[in-house]
Amino acid sequence: MRKLAAALVGVLVAALPATAALAAAAKPDIAVTSAADKASYAEGETFTITVTVKNKSSVDAKHVHYTGGDSEGVDDVAYGELSSGFDLAAGATKTVKLTGKTNRVAWQVGRGYVAFELRADNGEANAADNITSVRLLVPGAFDDLGGYVFQGESYDAEWTPQTAGVPGVKVVATTADGKTRYAEAVTDAKGLFRLAHLPAGDVLLTFAAPAGWKVMAGENGEYDHTLAQVTADDSDEPRVFVPAKKVPVSSPSASPSPSSPSPSPSSSSSSPPLSPSSSPTSAGPGLPVTGDKTMLLVGAAAVALAVGIALMLVARRRRVRLQA
Incomplete structure (x- = not known):
């Protein structure tokens, strides 16, 4: 009997998880x-x-x-x-x-x-x-939207009236999906911008900072854009506050030095330079070249000329004798 009771208890214990799962x-x-x-x-x-x-x-x-x-x-x-x-x-x-x-x-x-x-x-x-x-x-209402782009080292930096602004940042307002452009503005010396006559509702603001600045917009400061709410009311207070931090400015690429003029458009970088004694075969007769070889050629020409004159004189005397 004890063994049977123990077996029944075991069956019940084993069935409890399955029963609980079915109930859940x-x-x-x-x-x-x-x-x-x-x-x-x-x-x-x-x-x-x-x-x-x-x-x-x-x-x-x-x-x-x-x-x-x-x-x-x-x-x-x-x-x-x-x-x-x-x-x-x-x-x-x-x-x-x-x-x-x-x-x-x-x-x-x-x-x-x-x-x-x-x-x-x-x-x-x-x-x-x-x-x-x-x-x-519910469309139909319009209002302006203002804000600041201010100097900050992180995306969660807080703006105060004493915080320096970032001038020259271009701000473009579009529909939330970015397909329709509403207006644009540029921040002034205090970093303030104002976009006029925007429809009430959500708008997408995209920021283009000048060289040396990085806008830290969005939830974690990882983007150059953020959503904003336009509300038609009597308030002109700025509602958008976006930090921007200084970043290194990339240096321009080095220009060619004056001592190394660039090749003309008609030249080919793959053609070997011509030696002083050679000239292109397709360009016709080349210009005279100077140097030791030239003097030898001139001397040989002079000797040939003298020999020719001498032969001509001998032939002339021979004709005279024959006529006499």
């Missing part, structure tokens, strides 16, 4: 996606968001409902069935809608948004995909 896996897996019914809205316009809820698990989801979220630039958000809740069978998909209106804030910043989370009463196997958000573009 017996949860629904809710995945949520959402989309607005229009690409953009006017201030005060009603929007409709379609929410798609899918239960990816083999377990039914009990009372799927809205548990919290956040929003900006919107009023009168009605969650409908997402608030009252509903059951969702294993592997099933359901679409529901929520509505609301954009407000003045959305017009000032160029967009509003709605973000929320759904859960089931019997748990959630993967909480990473049960949160969703929708961006609602």
Whole structure:
């Protein structure tokens, strides 16, 4: 009996991990996606968001409902069935809608948004995909955007009114994807720049520093560009602060020395130089050359000339004798 009891205890102990694993896996897996019914809205316009809820698990989801979220630039958000809740069978998909209106804030910043989370009463196997958000573009407002490019040794350097600026930095504002150019400016002696008449919303600022400076923009200072928010309000205060540090300036490449003139365009670096006694065969007769060989040739020519004259005189005397 003791052996049988021990065996039964062993079976139960061995089965506990498998039972726990089954219990842990017996949860629904809710995945949520959402989309607005229009690409953009006017201030005060009603929007409709379609929410798609899918239960990816083999377990039914009990009372799927809205548990919290956040929003900006919107009023009168009605969650409908997402608030009252509903059951969702294993592997099933359901679409529901929520509505609301954009407000003045959305017009000032160029967009509003709605973000929320759904859960089931019997748990959630993967909480990473049960949160969703929708961006609602509200174009129409414009304003200026100013900032400083200041001297700093690291990307997290802080600007103060006493911090020296970096002049001559070109700043270009484009759409967030960089495809449409809005405006450009150059920092003054204090490092201040101002970009005029930009649309409210996100803009991409790209910086081109003069020689000897490196802009440290972006989250970790590794880039020459950063995103900025344009807000239509009555404030003219600078909102963008980007550090830049001094870097070595690369020296220009050395120019040829005056004692070593560069070859003319018609010359070839692969052709060997001509020796004083040689000339190109295709260039016709060459110019006379000077030196010891020339004197020998002149002497030989003189001797030949003298011999010729002597032979001519002898032949002449012979003709005279024959005639006589």
